[in-house]
Amino acid sequence: MFGEFERQGAEPVRTMEHPLFMQYGPVPGWAILLVLFGVSGGFFGYQVWKATKLVLVGKPENRFDNWGNRVSEVLTGWLGQKKVLKDRIAGGIHVLMFWGFLMLSSDMFDLASGNQFSQKVLPELARGPWNLMVETGYTIALVGCVLALIRRVVFTPEKLKGKSQLEGNVILLLIMTITTTSFVVEAGESTVSSTWEPIGAWVASSLVPSTSVVVAAYWAHMLSICVFLFLIPLSKHMHLVMAFPNVFFHDLRPMATMEPLARGESGKAVLLDDLDVESFGAVNYSDFTWRDLIDGWACTSCARCQDVCPAYASGKDLNPMQIIHDVRHYANDHATTLFAGESPEEDIIARFGEGSIWACTTCHACVEACPIYIDHVPKLTDARRHLMMERMEFDESVEATVLPLMATIENLESDSNPYGLPAHERGEWAEGLDVKVAEPAEYIYFAGCAASFDERNKKVARDTISIMKEAGLDVGILGMQEGCTGDAARRAGNEYLFQMLAETNLSTFEEIGVKKIVASCPHCFHTLGKEYKDYGG
């Protein structure tokens, strides 16, 4: 309820009409707001619909499992901002704005309905606490904005220097307008209470804004929200919409677990003998799953992935943030073709660039750093899978990377190790150790290629066996029956070779009755422990 000021004791009371119900010439306020929200809300809705449709062009994938884990990750990762807060300063500022927005959001409906929400929908007892929550939201969002602006303008982080700050700064100024005007609008309400809206009450009693100032503040507030609605889908702020589904539907498997070529009805990988796949990896936008594609719209452009990427740091073509931006830009550039169910002439590999695709070490530092649970690596490894298993043609610019890789692949095919050393020499590192070789034991030590063949690394394998024996464990090795886990082939895109090596090792495990495996090589540890499960391991 709005009104003219009347001094009543310490607090002024208004009885002015709500700006929404005032007449502005021949036009009522509600009609103006209807047009403003109709245009901006319509644009926002259309853009969200378009993005959703572009996401759904992706391949199907079941991400509706494990609701308990998903809800818990949303509570800690999205609502609790646990990954955002890993950067104490930028994360802390973001948390102020994010939580502030959550707390103030219902006030938008209240203001847009001329206080009908708070006066008619909310029970009387809830009005005070609700007002306090909303005002606290405006306050912490404002504090967050001011700090963010200071960080950008005064203490500009290295990664932002030389880049346009216009978009980010305009958004911050809009939020500051929304938050500051809210206090003036509150001050215009006759119900403003120093208990539940202390800032609004202070503005009312100390600054005593005139009716025209309150009305101007109201329209500045609503107009800023409308402009914000326009800018969200056109900017990185689309993450306000897409971060939630991105976190909810993220990959719950252990990090860096790769997807087999095909899964059978049991959910396990289809074995090579039964495999019937027409095309390999990703060359088209629609070869990615819908969850892969949400990433493009969820990215906040915080550049944390860029900061930690060793390929980027060493000056290679790859920037993981750019890969994610490419997904969204590619989709928008080719939206008409994609909606028609066709493949654009430019494929997604061309958009990423082979230099980027082959520069990735698959270390997953980017995935670990990303606050929005974006999965950069499958986009690159799926593209590699296509290049390696189907196209078999490589850009001249990547020959220096790909040719040695092809030699490694040949070595893996012929000798089951990347060095091309004779497979029968594989167990020689254990000579004189008095350890069981290729016979049942409680623990099998899987040495891996490096510890089997590299002179310096052999010491690791020998010492591991000595320690295990010293501990009184029943330990054995596979000797020349051990083969490469296939990790390198898989990450290089040769999934077929990986699966061949995995199936060979698994049949050896079965033959010997292997139950528990110890690995000192991190690659073997990950592949045996996390990825062989899909193949029955």
Ligand code: SF4
């Ligand atoms: S996984 Fe690839 S893109 Fe990600 S940080 Fe490592 S090298 Fe960079």
Ligand code: SF4
């Ligand atoms: S992908 Fe993640 S870490 Fe990288 S810029 Fe986007 S939100 Fe930040």
